[in-house]
Amino acid sequence: MSKIIYLDNAATTQLDENVFEEMKPYFVEHYGNPSSVYSIASESKKAIDIARERVANSIGAEVSEIYFTNGGTESDNWAIKGIAENYVNKGKHIITTKIEHHAVLHTCEYLEKQGYEITYLNVDEDGLVNIEELEKSIRPDTILISIMFANNEIGTIEPIKEIGEIAKKHNIIFHTDAVQAFGHVPIHVNEMNIDLLSASGHKVNGPKGIGFLYIRKNIKLKSFIHGGAQERQRRAGTENVPGIVGLGAAAKIACDNMEERAKHLIKQRDYLMEQIEKNVDYIRLNGHRTKRLPNNVNFCFRFIEGESLLISLDMEGICASSGSACTSGSLDPSHVLLAIGLPHEIAHGSLRLTLSHNTTKEELDFVVEQLKDIVNRLRAMSPLYEDFVKAQK
Amino acid sequence: MSKIIYLDNAATTQLDENVFEEMKPYFVEHYGNPSSVYSIASESKKAIDIARERVANSIGAEVSEIYFTNGGTESDNWAIKGIAENYVNKGKHIITTKIEHHAVLHTCEYLEKQGYEITYLNVDEDGLVNIEELEKSIRPDTILISIMFANNEIGTIEPIKEIGEIAKKHNIIFHTDAVQAFGHVPIHVNEMNIDLLSASGHKVNGPKGIGFLYIRKNIKLKSFIHGGAQERQRRAGTENVPGIVGLGAAAKIACDNMEERAKHLIKQRDYLMEQIEKNVDYIRLNGHRTKRLPNNVNFCFRFIEGESLLISLDMEGICASSGSACTSGSLDPSHVLLAIGLPHEIAHGSLRLTLSHNTTKEELDFVVEQLKDIVNRLRAMSPLYEDFVKAQK
Amino acid sequence: MYTEKVMDHFKNPRNMGEIEDASGIGTVGNAKCGDIMRVFLKIEGDVIEDVKFKTFGCGAAVATSSMATELVKGKTVKEAMAVTNKAVMEALDGLPPVKVHCSLLAEEAIHAALWDYAQKHNIEIDGLKEPKADIGEHDSFEEI
């Protein structure tokens, strides 16, 4: 295997060299605990301030509304469990969707066991939430609407502004899991009426193990992780200074280059979709064709199973992902693919290709070529394809 | 300020150059998500396996009993809240001490609000827990004993083996916050009957933002952070690969060199204590004189306040810490110093000097010299000292 | 994730294909769970002269099908009956725990084809039971 073509940028991204350069001094040199009194600690403190400002700027928030966490998962847990706990006197009803990331879904399921009631909204065949259904599901005891900004599997971007308006109109707190959207599409917490927003560093060429939760000023959200007085007494634990610095740098780079990168990526994405559709039959595009993340391509290939597709691509140096159960060791294929109405056997044959701004057209051409061969090979092996062909005759 | 003398290693430590070297490849080069199918992910997977083994070896645990977290605070939160939730059917009583870190104390206070009952054990004037008092406080509904391995302020090492025996005898789960002890003093979870153990990377020359929780095989501990299937479905969130690698490397280095470093540090520590006692009067050693962390020195200096001491030391390039309230912005001085029986005004004048294995005798001599002058200067400024001197006459 | 043997059998599956005039054909698994195996047997006398498979499924599913067919090829029916999922796994130098069910499926696919052969030829094979119509319900792996 000579060259790697990495098309799994929704899973994690390569740390930007420039981001790493900004982080470096905070490992060995400026290691002071930012909470300390002495002056060498101020190096760390200043670095955190700058990072917080960069992050705040990237979503139109105030500096004091940004809280650093360990990643998107912690942010989701904190937002949802925190609101559930704090607003329990108002009610125990939460609205979310069927296509959230497990960080939201499993947190909601945990809350269900604690006596909360969760409405899991349906989505249409493109993965879009229905605004009317959302509004209808609001009850007097609804305390939170948590709907993801963009879906991590199929890339569909939800109508966040409209959802924010509904939430505001009904005076309900609105959380969005923006882990996939942050740094990739424009986000403005005020224009979109977002009260809480989760994001993760490593999805935007930042470091792993760092993320943030945006908490609107007026929102009462208690600590989720208790202990020291860090993060204005809301998130305890010694600050991960290099991580925070890296997140700040990554946020800045992503936002400064967003427009240009998105334009390029959309072109690449649409080219890849077109080429796959031209070269392989019996496939289905998953997710909305245009309301989708600039870097996300997701197809189901009928009669074949995702994992064997992934391994075959890997043999050619292509890194991708699948919503197939086999990759996770569980039985059912991705809940997202089932929620957009795919039958199990088709859902098992999904392939997600997520591009980076460095992906080249040559790489995409190579991928399509390989994909064509692999699909043919796997279909030749498939009893489902055999049955299908025989039935056609 | 020409040279910095860093004596705040209990707050955080300098990342070891060698540890950083081991981490480096996992930032930009091997950035693959370890949960992925393709082969480049196996680099990350292997690195995590090695780190897990190193950590397990360092406390005599099995590899499958180590769960990576974001740090000591998260580990403490997980252990205590997790046990509280899982064993609620057995009871709602938890035993801890008055001198725990806030990560434990504030978590326990949170649980009190949820209806749990917490016994906060007293400690003696050296900060030691009384085993008989511990045993007496055990009730049929006691579900957890959480006692720190070594105290972060005064350095006292608790009789962990004896506590473990009591816990075992009464069939109660035993958690220890070993954030300060890990890598500094020998720990063996089986010999000490420890069921859960928290530790943090940055306290042992490892990176910030990473820690672990040891969970004994038979302990039922649900997830605290819900989401993806990472860490054998117990701790969700994309793995912080460089952080994990760094923690593993730091654990190995700390344990390989523990004996030698501790011997050296104890000599240095005792020398520093002796010199301070010889050169400054009206002082009190905090913590047990011998049952203490090899690197911890803590004194109260009567008639002066800790923060002004710290700032004065900082002006001479010396980084230290204090249990004074002023450093934290709250009213009361350290709960630890109050728990060992110090009156408020004395507790306000504490100074913690925590050494590293690189601290030299010359540095210590310089510190003592400066300290002497500073204490004299601040006392000359102190109305309390004025009253004291007048009363002596 | 997989051993070299598994990867080899995935890359170069042995006995992949169909047998036109098969003595017995068995299909097990279901698309819902993401694994379907179909085994074709050509039995002459009491000997499995030829065997082919088709599989829809993950890497382990393909590899176990390939290995299972290898292990029964040329064997008598009785010998083939003795080829367990364990034997398949061992021959592949092991499988990840979450993939053990694939080896069971391979064993069952052979048995289903033998059952079909037995039905067609009105014979009874020692120890062979009627295959379940749907063996999709394999255990999910430990969830805490």
Next chain:
Amino acid sequence: MYTEKVMDHFKNPRNMGEIEDASGIGTVGNAKCGDIMRVFLKIEGDVIEDVKFKTFGCGAAVATSSMATELVKGKTVKEAMAVTNKAVMEALDGLPPVKVHCSLLAEEAIHAALWDYAQKHNIEIDGLKEPKADIGEHDSFEEI
């Protein structure tokens, strides 16, 4: 954490010391909370001819004592009464929010010394109230 001005007044406190034959002495704060300030005033005619302080407390406590004494030195009693904690903070280019109480303490220490002076000389100073015996109970900062 602190401004340069604060650091300067901490390093080189102005007016630190005692006045043997002070016209008024005031002590405020308490050791429990970690801040005690004592102010000595030498008043001649209506003018503060000299002022000294002693302080047990944090960097801000020392700096605000130093600055407050500077601000009242040479002033009339009435002018000294007009020196507020805000003026002290401004003169120091600000204080961290958690340290604002130190500036209040400094204001109160001046007032307490003036009160002592007024008592001893049996005069009344406009707007001056008896100092609290213990002003330790300053507000803890916002806890969420």
